[in-house]
Structure formats: C-alpha cells, structure tokens
Amino acid sequence: MPRPIIGITVDTSDKPNQYESPTAYATSVEKAGGLPLLLPYRTDLSLIPQIVDLLDGVLFSGGNDLDPALYGETYHPKAEPIDPDRQRFELALMAEVERRRVPALGICLGSQLMNVYRGGSLAQFLPEIPRDTGIEHRKVDGVMSRHAVHLDTGTVALQAIGKSDIDANSSHKQAVKRVGNGLRIIGTSPDGVIEGIEDPSLPLFLGVQWHPERLHDEADHLALFRLLVDKAAAKR
C-alpha cells in the first residue's frame, strides 16, 4: 500500500527569500508511516484546491505570531509577527482542508491557527496572564522546558495516546483564550493554560500547543503522528 501523503506547512527563514522547515516534522511523519511533502506558501491561492488534491492529510507546523487583528486586537510589544503571506496561505489552506474533511494536525502556531480560524482568540503573552503556578511555557536559553498536560476524557488525543497524563515540552508564549466555534479543549497544563483543541465533528482537526515532533522517540508523542497518518489512510 502506498503511504498516505501528509502536507507539511513551512516557516519563514531568517535569511531573505527562503523557506525553512525543522527536519523533525518530516521525520515524525515518515516514522509514523506517512510520506511527508513540504508545502511552499508563496503560492497563488487559486492553486490550493489542486494542492489539497495531492494530499491525504495536513500538518500545520509551528512559527511566529498570528496577526491579532484576526481576533480584534493589536500586536503585543513582545510579538514576533508571522509573514503575512504565510498567514494568508495557511488560512486559505485550512478552509479547503476543513471543507473537504481532510485530516489535520496543528502544532503550536498550527493549533493557534485552528482556533483563530474558527473565530477564537489568543492570550498574546503568557507571562502577563495570572496563573496558578509558575510554569515557564517559553523556551529558556534555547532549551524547551517540560510540563505535565492532563488530557480530557473523550478526546481524540487521549484515545490516541492511551493515557490522561503526559509529559509535554513547551516553547510558546501564546495560548488559546476564547475557544473557537465548534472546538473543545483537549487538555491543560497544571497552571490552567489550554494545551490543545479539537473539532470532534471532523475526521481529525486537532491542535496541540506543545511540540510532539521534537519528542518522536517517545511513544506518547509519536502517537499523534500515527493518529494523523491513520486518519489520512482511512480517508483515501
């Protein structure tokens, strides 16, 4: 059987006129049984239906901060704005993916995009949000911290991973605030930060705030890529 083809969105490089993609995304998809395919975003949006024709699933990858105008705010002083071309492409791609019920996994920015696409909002700078404990969700000195995530009963993430308490990594300063239409929270960290969302009415529309691609050697985290690949195989 040919492997399901998983499109992976790419990020902006610090160098001008280049894309970049951390290798761990493609490696994780391949390890889970999929065939990874990177998707350039400086693309005429009219090509998106044909791009989606090629794909069995889509991984919306990490990146910089969405324009908060999408949820009626202005950029926080600490924001690192996303390339507007990337935001435009990914919103249009997500609309096509949703319309055709193509299985989708969002990671970090990808998860935030799912929420904002559905009319939700984000907390723009977690260090300023009152929380129960002093968990650091940002990367510190180049190292991702780790914290617990409790997965809620009945979520596809819990079903895929097979246990409700996992040890996630963390490299984000934003998180879901108002949950978007049709989405539900899949889990939270001990300080109450929302660590993922899903739309249970679609074959797979799951976003996680952590970085499972950096932990593909751990079964709990590879399980999310297996879920994406399995749903993509079932859709063919």
Ligand SMILES: [Mn+2]
């Ligand atoms: Mn976190």
